[in-house]
Amino acid sequence: AVELNLDPLDVIRRNLLTPDVFPYRAPAGAFIGSGNYQESIALACSQGRLDELLERRAQARVEGRLYGIGYTAVVEPSISNMGYITTVMTAEDRAKAGPKNGAIASATVSVDPLGSVTVIIDSVPGGQGHRTAAAQVVADVLGLDTDDVIVNTELDTQKDAWSIAAGNYSSRFAGATAGSVHLAAVKIREKMAAIAADILKQPVDTIEFADHSVFSRVDSGHSLRFHRVAGTTHWSPGTLPEGMAPGLRETVFWTPPHADAPDEHDVINSSAAYGFIFDICAVEVDRVTEQVRIDRYVTSHDAGRILNPALADGQIRGGFAQGIGAALLEEYDYAADGSFLSGTFADYLVPTAYEVPDPIIVHLETPSPFTPLGAKGLGEGNNMSTPVCIANAVADALGVADVRLPLTPSRIHALRGIPDPQPSGTSRQVVNQVPPPAGDSALVMSGAVDLPAPPERVFAVLLDPDALASVIPGCHRLERMGENRFSADITIGVGIVRARYRAEIELGDLKPPHQLSLGGKGISALGSAEGRGTVRLVPLEGGTRLSYDYAVSVSGKVAAVGGRMLEGAARIILRQMFDRLGRMASTGGVAPRLSWWRRVLVWLGMRP
Template sequence: MTGDEPGREKFVGQGLARLEDPALLTGRGRFLDDLDPLPGTLVAAVVRSPHPHAYIRSVDLERARAYPGVAAVIGPDEVLEALKPFPLSLRAPMPYYPTGTDKVRFVGEPVAVVVATDRYTAEDAAELVRVDYELLPAVVDTAKALEPGAPLLHDTAESNVASDRTFTFGEVDDAFAAAARVVTGEYSFPRYSSTPMECYSVIAEWRDEADGPRVTAYSNFHGPFSMVPVLSGALGIGPAQLRLIVPEDNGGSFGIKAGIYPYIALMALASRHAGRPVRWTEDRNEHLLASSAGSDRLMRFSAAIDADGMVQALDVDFTENVGAYLRPPEPATLYRCFGNITGAYRIDAVRLRSRAVVTNKTPTGLNRGFGGQQLYFGLERVMDKIARTTGTDPVELRRRNLVRTGSFPYATPTGGIYDSGDYERAVEMLLESTGYAQLRAEQAEARARGELVGSGVALVVEPSATNIGYVGLATPAEDRPPGRDKSGSTEHVRVTVDPFGVVSVLLGTVPQGQGHATVARQVVADQLGLPLEQVVPKVDMDTDSTPWTVTSGSYSSRFSPLLTSAIVEATDRISASIKVAASVLLQAEPHELELADGLVRVAAEPDRSVKFRHAAGVVHWDPGSLPDGVDASLYAEAAFTPPEAKAPSRTDQVNSSLCYGFVAELVQVRIDPETYEISIEKVTGVHDAGTVLNPLLIEGQVHGAIVHGLGGALYEEMAYTESGQPTSTFMDYLVPTSAEAMFPLVGNRIVTPSPVTRLGAKGSGEGSSMSFPVAVANAVEDALSEHDVEISRLPLHGNVIHDLLTTSR
């Protein structure tokens, strides 16, 4: 046995405090700006475009180069000479470099880099760079970018459409022809960002060695590591020539730091010209202006429904604004939720058109819940519209259409395989927890008194452990070369035991504050029957020594289902080796032994035991005593590669994630009739993340996801003027604080263990970021039901409510 014997309390499932917190709370965190890993490091400042769209006629760098203390200045000529365009996720004639070369295409796009002895000198010299721009018309509106005659961002392309694909699954036309009703809604989801506490940071060194160039880069990059071949491709070197190091502490990311790789390439080139390592730390204005953001999306949902309100088919149109470039891994946001596009509902026929459109905005990338919050805003809004059209309670309408409890594993028409769930029970728990019938009656009475109160519900399937194969859907099946398919949800881990029996577990997941070290220690201690203090987790990343693959990284809720499964596989091997060593000391067969309480003991005779560390000592100190043919090794590296994660089929179906959790959420709101300020009165949620590994950490993840959703629902929007000028400071880009998140939150949990992961765990860090924005929109529309308004866009605030009510009159 391995720590799961009867009567022993397991660490997995306990709400243990985070191992990571003491250092952070006492100011001993090790963030990149705290570190000085390379001697003689210089400092860089980036010269950025003030224009959204312009030809670069010339760049004068000479005055900056002559400035005292400046070591190097590079611009478009140096970039074009040394770097290649970043490899894209699909074939598109829209080359992307880390600076503008022929043109600038968004405000804040890098044009030049100044390297000097310190940041002040670099910034002073950067003001001496002179760029001659020929201004061009800009386009930031998605629909306008599609119009004939719209400003063309990339002269090598025929239009601003970077990708356009249509998929049909099932008998869509027949379903619409036979429908009792067709309900259609058009929706707009805003562009907003993650605003982590720590912005981008890079230290890069380019060294020309005898066998070729070698680039070492320290960065707060969080993955996905599929960007490593993209980065090395731009640098013109192999991945083995690129060493990427990530410190153990990362001040948040939520997806956005996957987009740091252009700056790694840029600083590596700056180092090559300076002849020394180069450090660059992004300031807050740069981050808001030019780092990355979640994509804004225009959507149209048409639903064919029968006389009972059952949805028979969906016809969906997504138009994604990806900004100035199709920055890898985009158009990932369009396809990340491909397998769960029908959500929690039994819908057998789907038609989907997905377009990625370039505009003069900052390029997009990953942002917590990416793809999910956009999808569910449209899907759950149209479900509310169906309920209103048919005169059905919105919860009852959803219950009729839910995937039934006994249907799992459930196959969606687009290829998703929902591994486990009990959606009906989760909704019942939500209704019980909220006292739904009484709540609706009380709200009706309040509205009769003229009060603007309402509630909104959202039911979402939460994907986790992304199968990167979904990105291939952006390329038609006939253009995907046979034998070059991409797929996978692989995660690696390395477990070792030292001569004193201390177990080290080396993770490649690059956490950004989620508590990976804490949970990894719990899992290892359980699997090997050890006290927590005998397990040492390590989370800093070095691609030269940490196990990783292109799918590694902290994104798409991968840790709980994938990394813990890899830990179980690695510790199984360690356990087998320890039992062999202990069998020598105990004169027993390895299969007769179990690991518990820091001991290796004979299962039938618990008093016959040796300490775990003594068994480990045999392997280290007396390997000659081991049976013939037994390796003297206490080292195990495991790669958990679930077979369910396949490449897209030739018919364009894909199981786009390994696991699918569930969130049922109800939000109660009140709107001030004079100021139209929206107040969240209460949030109630029921979450299914499979096996609960640490309830304290899950609770924190749910709270964090709700606050992210709150930002997108009521506050955050990266707004642009028609001329292309963006919001760029916290004076005009609002984010929720603790004061805005003080509403009561009631959380409940249902557990349906996943059959495809070793511990039954699924992800749980993104669900409410997907459900909360649309639940708020549904609640606001409910509160305004007497005024016959329809909520079709976010964020919602007093001005929006005023405009809606004015228009309705």
């Protein structure tokens, strides 16, 4: 659309299937049962007030603001055909192994002697509301309330019906599992209808279920309570219609039609149902902070028959929130040496309620002809559509043809092609700041602290291995290896990660008693560290001002805790070290007498 100077929405419309072609076989094998994509787009544009957004964009651009609109159209597959997994094999290997295909779902519905209904499903939900929807499906079939139906989702493959396709994935619940529940409930109803018809002496095709009762619509004056009919199969099997087995328990295994194995060219209908999503996103990019603000988000879904609107909208909102994370926040970040830099939620950002606006949700229902209830999946749709739609909107706002997610402020800055601003004249200048180690992502810090001892004493402690070992937190050993060279054994803890480093440290640029520099490397089972820094001592009345700056790069699991936690841990260690350094220097380089508990730790070989 950009290259041809066309309206992106017009390009989408031109390339959509029309309602009259369904069911439609795609070249790669997908067999799409139903849809009205043009109507979905029309609903999104009208209910999302697209005309208003277009006017808003025009006005924003007149005012010099970065405002853009993006669109996304997605065909959402659901209920995976197990045969698609075998496309990783060659046709010859598939022929040897035998065909694999289908998308089996199973459910069991039973009624006990008191009329209580129990449902067992194979979806193993993770909070999507499967119990609620399954209870609703059964209650609708049997004329009960949802509170009358107990749904057991704790699948036990030793005693419960299951298949290789069982599980919670591929948006399979509404189309497959709930459909199987419906089929099992219908079998229960048919059996109970035959019993009631025999008792009421009415044709079985006139029997209906409502309000906990079973009755004939042609003779509503005579009815039976639901639990009475159910109890007959348990308490009075001899009175059942001829040939009918006692008990009320039905298990259904269902698999969709057209779920064939892949052919020799890997052509396969990979899913049982295909929904449709059309999204509109309007964003504004702040010229100063370069943050992306979502002004309005519209998402239109055709998921076939909606079983529970509240649960459906909840699934959409969850996918939408995850899509925002992928588009604007979440990223795996690695250092040049392969160290993982976003191992905590301090560095790997996820969206919160503040970052997630309320989307406008639109529904169109074109039932699938291939699932028992006409339902299609929708749980994973906005994971696919939202990142793309936001990216298109930002690209429109910035006037660029290509973007890379996530669209963080730094990445927006690069897309705009604006050079970094120079520090203002009032900015504090850092003199002789230590450069970070080459080739690594470094933790760089500087600061100052006042110590209650003259520079000469502080400098002497810094050069005395025994005294310095008492000052450094976590130091087990510090030994001189040569002139101004030391070896050390130090334990460093960051959060729940603790590592013991074998380190070599070298002092340089000695200007007693005012300045020294130090550098070193350390290695542990959890990674390595390298750094260097400078310490300066300036006399004050009654003491010394110690200023420092340093840069340290850390790799391995310690680095995985994230930069913010590393910086926090470094500040704590420095505070402890300078506190000890001040006490040590104020006593003339003699370590203060340890408490009895600390002396025990020393005796055990654990330096306090």
